[in-house]
Amino acid sequence: MKYKILSNQWRPQIFNHIVGHKYVIRIIKNSLDLNRIHQAWLFSGIHGTGKTTIARILAKSLNCKTGITSKPCRKCSNCISIEKGNFLDFIELDAASKTKIEDIRVVLDTTKYPPMEGRFKIYLIDEIQMLSKHSFNALLKILEEPPKYIKFILATTDLNKIPETIISRCLHIHLPYITSNNIFNYLKKKLKKENIKINKKTLKIISNSANGSIRNALNTLELAICSTKNKIINTKKINKLLGIFDKKKIFILAENIIVNNIHKILNILDNIEKIGIQYNNIVSSLIIFFHNLSIVKITTSKKNYIINNLSEYNKNIYFLSKKISFKDIQIYCKILIQGEKYMKYAPNPRIGIEIILFQIYQYIKEKNISNKICL
Ligand SMILES: Nc1ncnc2c1ncn2[C@@H]1O[C@H](COP(=O)(O)OP(=O)(O)OP(=O)(O)O)[C@@H](O)[C@H]1O
Ligand SMILES: [Mg+2]
Numbered sequence: 330m331k332y333k334i335l336s337n338q339w340r341p342q343i344f345n346h347i348v349g350h351k352y353v354i355r356i357i358k359n360s361l362d363l364n365r366i367h368q369a370w371l372f373s374g375i376h377g378t379g380k381t382t383i384a385r386i387l388a389k390s391l392n393c394k395t396g397i398t399s400k401p402c403r404k405c406s407n408c409i410s411i412e413k414g415n416f417l418d419f420i421e422l423d424a425a426s427k428t429k430i431e432d433i434r435v436v437l438d439t440t441k442y443p444p445m446e447g448r449f450k451i452y453l454i455d456e457i458q459m460l461s462k463h464s465f466n467a468l469l470k471i472l473e474e475p476p477k478y479i480k481f482i483l484a485t486t487d488l489n490k491i492p493e494t495i496i497s498r499c500l501h502i503h504l505p506y507i508t509s510n511n512i513f514n515y516l517k518k519k520l521k522k523e524n525i526k527i528n529k530k531t532l533k534i535i536s537n538s539a540n541g542s543i544r545n546a547l548n549t550l551e552l553a554i555c556s557t558k559n560k561i562i563n564t565k566k567i568n569k570l571l572g573i574f575d576k577k578k579i580f581i582l583a584e585n586i587i588v589n590n591i592h593k594i595l596n597i598l599d600n601i602e603k604i605g606i607q608y609n610n611i612v613s614s615l616i617i618f619f620h621n622l623s624i625v626k627i628t629t630s631k632k633n634y635i636i637n638n639l640s641e642y643n644k645n646i647y648f649l650s651k652k653i654s655f656k657d658i659q660i661y662c663k664i665l666i667q668g669e670k671y672m673k674y675a676p677n678p679r680i681g682i683e684i685i686l687f688q689i690y691q692y693i694k695e696k697n698i699s700n701k702i703c704l
């Protein structure tokens with residue numbers, strides 16, 4: 330039997346199985362049950378949060394033989410064909426590969442023919458932001474007054490690139506990031522059902538590193554499962570797979586940044602290169618670390634009994650937070666965030682990270698000199 334990757338194998342087929350997006354799903358379900366159906370829907374959000382998945386369930390809901398419903402039966406021939414991907418009245422189009430007006434015109438020309446099997450002929454246009462200006466104009470015309478039997482579902486990962494005129498003609502629904510907590514609970518439930526054993530800590534790392542995308546989480550999980558034959562996936566393995574720098578090592582790097590020991594910093598970077606960790610991950614880990622340090626500074630009370638109850642690692646964080654001002658942490662975060670954005674322009678990632686860390690080094694050096702002058 331052909332193997333289906335986890336993200337396809339586990340793709341939800343009904344609205345109730347969608348993770349997160351509670352509010353959004355309620356809107357969609359209500360509009361179906363109340364029969365208040367827009368002619369064009371626009372789903373925006375980062376990769377792997379459910380745009381295509383929701384669009385396909387919506388297509389079933391609109392064409393299910395039991396009637397327009399938020400609970401498509403999944404048994405009628407229309408539902409089955411949509412799930413199999415061979416329903417003639419559900420046309421999926423990737424705008425990234427069909428950006429030109431000639432391409433889009435060919436597709437839009439078919440809107441004049443009514444549906445062959447279903448109630449509606451549905452066009453799902455993915456990555457809509459890739460369309461050319463002329464293609465957007467052609468789409469705009471049909472969006473204004475489509476035939477009654479036509480429904481459009483547009484999806485984009487970059488809303489800023491969609492003309493306002495298009496957005497205003499659609500029912501725009503934004504799918505926010507899925508929280509790592511939601512991802513964690515989802516994976517836990519799924520893995521239990523599938524009898525795959527992964528410890529909680531490792532699952533937490535996978536959920537946190539997914540950056541709000543379930544597809545990312547499932548792809549990492551797939552890698553993790555394939556990386557071992559004995560089905561034991563430990564934290565070390567997953568860190569290596571994800572190119573994540575161990576949190577204790579990030580602590581040491583941050584500590585040396587704070588005390589401005591540039592030789593030690595370069596030394597650590599050399600070690601990172603040997604392990605094969607990606608430099609972008611180091612920068613984002615540092616941003617998270619310094620941000621957490623700000624939170625520790627704001628929230629941790631000076632009371633001894635609280636500090637004594639902290640874990641060894643959190644105690645170290647607490648003492649490190651005493652070595653730096655809140656204002657300086659914010660300045661480091663700003664340099665790191667800006668640097669991360671421009672890292673891709675550096676000749677290579679190593680130079681990129683060095684440029685960022687040299688900026689912090691220079692900032693501390695100048696601050697120390699001006700402090701001395703003031704004395
Ligand atoms: N909200 C969600 N609930 C449950 N599973 C999800 C969700 N979002 C994504 N997935 C999983 O991730 C896979 C990919 O999701 P989908 O194709 O819907 O993402 P997308 O938002 O369309 O991404 P892209 O922008 O890359 O096209 C699905 O097959 C499913 O397994
Ligand atoms: Mg998609």
Ligand SMILES: [Zn+2]
Pocket residue numbers: 392393394395401402403404405406407408409
């Ligand atoms: Zn059905």
